[in-house]
Amino acid sequence: MKDFTLRIIAGANIATIVVMLLIGYSDRVNPTNHPLIANLGLLFPVLLIANLAFLAFWLMFRVKWAAIPVAGLVLGFQPIRVYTPFNRNPATPQGSIKVMSYNVFNFSTWTDTSEPSEILQYIKRQNPDILCMQEYGTSGRKHEIVDSTLSAMYPHHSTANAQDGGDEICIYSRFPIADKENIEYTSKGNNSAAFHVVTAKGDTTIVVVNHFETTGLSLDDRSKFHAMIKGDIRNREAERESRRLWHKLGEASAIRAPQADAVARYVEQHEGRSIILVGDFNDSPISYVRHRLASVLNDCYVASGNGPGISYHYNAFYVRIDNIMCSDHWTPYRCHVDNSIKASDHYPIICWLKRG
Missing domain, CATH: 3.60.10.10 (Endonuclease/exonuclease/phosphatase)
Known part of the structure; x- marks a missing residue:
């Protein structure tokens, strides 16, 4: 039973990586022709955090399967670097x-x-x-x-x-x-x-x-979005507003x-x-x-x-x-x-x- 559960979780991890990569490289799609795809990038950090959570899980329960989220991070290196880069900070040279x-x-x-x-x-x-x-x-x-x-x-x-x-x-x-x-x-x-x-x-x-x-988005739109994030708008109304x-x-x-x-x-x-x-x-x-x-x-x-x-x-x-x-x-x-x-x-x- 434990083995079966871990395999289900591994499948969920792989699915998360696939969606993360699709969203991460969605910036190649021109919104003029596909406007509803254009804002998928807003969801990228959610998928990235989920993949990191899977990494933490595997490190605790099945270390060798940590290779799955690591592979996701390698494959998604380019959009990850675009979204949240990490660089050395050398001193600013004279004349800048x-x-x-x-x-x-x-x-x-x-x-x-x-x-x-x-x-x-x-x-x-x-x-x-x-x-x-x-x-x-x-x-x-x-x-x-x-x-x-x-x-x-x-x-x-x-x-x-x-x-x-x-x-x-x-x-x-x-x-x-x-x-x-x-x-x-x-x-x-x-x-x-x-x-x-x-x-x-x-x-x-x-x-x-x-x-x-x-x-x-109007001020009213933004306040409704904020309310949805806080959970103040629920169920069908939230679904309609999201759409x-x-x-x-x-x-x-x-x-x-x-x-x-x-x-x-x-x-x-x-x-x-x-x-x-x-x-x-x-x-x-x-x-x-x-x-x-x-x-x-x-x-x-x-x-x-x-x-x-x-x-x-x-x-x-x-x-x-x-x-x-x-x-x-x-x-x-x-x-x-x-x-x-x-x-x-x-x-x-x-x-x-x-x-x-």
Whole structure:
């Protein structure tokens, strides 16, 4: 009976590995044609944790069968490394530049302008050489304070708006900004732009700032998702809500895919140029969007970060959706998501880059 039970558990372990691998490599599937497959990557950590639990079980009860989950970890090494990389952290070499990407949520948690902005104080402390922000747009007194504070720190800055209004993205730089190009794609209010930054004498780097299509979930949708995670919504209602939310997420993924394709084509058209790409992808590490852009650039977090690097932290959606990537002209060091500041629904992502 014991033998039979262990064989059943082994079968469950193998099934878990198969599903984990299918989900782990689902980022190759274009959501335009298969929108409901697009968000399977959100389930990847669940399967990974389950496989690790099987590993612990076999080590306790049948050591030789631990080869099953170990084989799963080996076969799934690539998506595991993408989702939660582990790297040595060598010292940042002299001459590196510090790059920060931060979705600042329109500074919406800063409600009293008679008090200092937590985000602005944080930026002052971090003092990046190139600062890129998404959801940057503000107005009135807020705009005056933000503009005067950052302009005192940075001699160069530029902004870009979505074609039909909506999101504003920006770059503040210690280096001159020689030119700006909007990267055209269809969007309800999100956008991407390429800023030509003179990072050294006779050397221009194209800094591409992105804010891809949002998830399409309203505040009510997110609060319902949070309630489901907590178990406050049960049975048929939970099943209906899950199906509805999954469809909405799929629809948003189908919009983001052509946006990522447009940016990837822009990068390919500028092959051989020095490029730094940053932004809020609104998609998980196991996604077509990240995979498509990582196929033309190096993912700095995967190359030099550690752990899952969760950058979005509202309403139980805990996932890394903010990214920094670069061309082979740069070597990334100590890329990390800083969860010490909670003044936005995102945490900032920071990386040091050394020109090779």
